[in-house]
Amino acid sequence: MINFQQPPWMFLWLVPAILAASAAILFIMAEVGGWRRLAKTYACREKIDGTTWWMQSGSMGGSTGYGMSLNITANDQGLRIAVVPLVVFFSLFHPPLYIPWEEIQAVRSHMFFYQYVTLVFQAHPDIPFAISNRLAGKIQAASGQRWLEEA
Secondary structure (H helix, E strand, C coil), X not given: CCCCCCCCHHHHHHHHHHHHHHHHHHHHHHHHHCHHHHHHHHECCCCCCCEEEEEEEEEECCCEEEEEEEEEEECCCEEXXXXXXXXXXXXXXXXXXXXXXXXXXXXXXXXXXXXXXXXXXXXXXXXXXXXXXXXXXXXXXXXXXCCCCCC
């Protein structure tokens, strides 16, 4: 018979186990995707003035997707990439990044019928950051950058 006055023992270890597994997954995402290496060069805890797009998607390192979990801010000096603040636990291994424009090269790319823009960072060219063409166009317009103009 189940005693409803005390929680079953499995629930006492289930919550910490779920939190530990989630932390491990987030650490692996940050490590494999390259976010942790980018943070060593481009970490930025303070907010910047500029135009912000909330809950955006992107892919880092070619293997780690961030679906609707990024806030992207652009101004005339650079680009800030941060995880959505509502996901506090997520930011544990993903500190906000700020990359100056002179450190960014944008390359138009496509896969099958999907077109996107890959941002390559000078200090870590092996960690590409892919965003949609639409978001890239908005960033370009808000920042005054010319990196997406067609030749």
